[in-house]
Every structure is written in C-alpha cells, then in structure tokens.
Amino acid sequence: MEPRIVQTYIIAENEIDVSKFQQFLFLREDRIVGYVHLDAAMKYALIAFMRKRNISDSIWKEIMLYLSTQRQVSKAIEIMGIKNYTGKIVVLGESEFPWEKRFKSIDINDDKLKFWGINNPLEILTKMAQFSIENA
Secondary structure, eight states, X not given: OOOOOOEEEEESOOOOOGGGOTTEEEEEGGGOOHHHHHHHHHHHHHHHHHXXXXXXXXXXXXXXXXXXXXXXXXXXXXXXXXXXXXXXXXXXXXXXXXXXXXXSOOOOOHHHHHHHTOSSTHHHHHHHHHHHHHTO
16 A cells, blocks of 8 residues: 555644554654645655655654654654654644644744755755655
C-alpha cells in the first residue's frame, strides 16, 4: 500500500497525549517555513518510499527527516518534535483528527528564516533538494 497524506491540521495547544494517535505526526509549527516546506517534505518522503530509498521505517519519520534535513531520526525529532513545546502544532494524518482548534495558515516569519539560516522561504527547498540528492 502506498503511503499518503490526506489532510493537515494545526492545533493551538500541546495538550494531547500523542501516544493515543499513532497514525498522526505532530510537528512544531515554529519550525515549518510555510506550506511550501511542509508540502515539499511530504512529497520527498513519499518519493523516497516509492523508490525504496527511504532512510527510516515509517512515512512519518521520513517526513520529519526531510523537514529537518537530518539523516538521524533522533536529531529530526529534536528539531521538529513537540516534546516540551507549548506553541502551535501541525498535525499530519491519513484521517480526520479529533481536535476543534484549527488555524488557517502556517506563517512565514523572520524567526523561522533565522532558525534555518535562510533569507527567503524558497531557500528551504534548496536545503531539502540537497538532502534528497545526498540520500539518493
């Protein structure tokens, strides 16, 4: 079966017991440089699995690797994961997520650009493209 992502959700508070929702990926919104970053990571991860060039054993971990441009899952989790984080959370999943607090967009701001060491949002795509080439 081909992995796929159906919908994305953004929730406001870190009040979820994520162990109850294994079919979802929870990410820090403050590390995602807009939807272009998220969409590209999902596409790269899906392509990696289809070509059997995935680094990790799950599509969720693979997406996190591409978002963070890290080869090690532990480093990707440290960068993108929600442990000890209390800000906005992006939730990826293959089905409806049972949470009512949603936001309309994933912001692009100077703090995110500074975190990634980039000047504009498209530069994150360059980082992910390089990561993808290195892992081909």
